[in-house]
């Protein structure tokens with residue numbers, strides 16, 4: 001129950017204390033943001049990526065594209081989803097990235113021990129059985145990560161919507177060593 005009658009004078013003090021000592025994970029993240037904003041000094045930064053590069057990567061929690069590539073705030077666009085799959089929506093983001101915001105290079109990063117490797121399109125069928133509705137999207141599960149990177153490169157290179165498809169490179173990030181391994185587009 002609320003004990004607002006006994007709250008200290010500082011209006012957010014109780015919330016802050018709760019966030020620091022526990023609360024929900026979002027409460028803790030919002031508190032972290034307050035600290036981030038306190039020393040934020042990027043107000044004048046341009047929306048156009050400094051290095052003119054877009055990175056498409058898996059959403060995996062072990063992969064930090066900025067740290068792994070030595071990127072700084074403002075350097076690149078980062079587009080992430082499960083698997084780092086080049087879906088229509090990734091093409092949408094790349095088209096905007098290139099045509100409206102001046103990027104020219106594309107880096108694709110998949111990784112070892114991806115959660116997508118254990119999945120099949122059965123995931124979609126099971127979902128349909130469970131909820132009575134077929135998802136409009138494909139799971140895009142894969143067994144061979146190298147081949148999946150090649151397919152992703154091919155999708156970017158052959159997209160009619162992109163201005164720049166000459167500098168498209170694909171990599172597999174090793175989650176145990178932190179190293180990138182480049183994938184030859186032609187096997």
Ligand SMILES: [Zn+2]
Nearest residue numbers: 058060114115
């Ligand atoms: Zn992954």
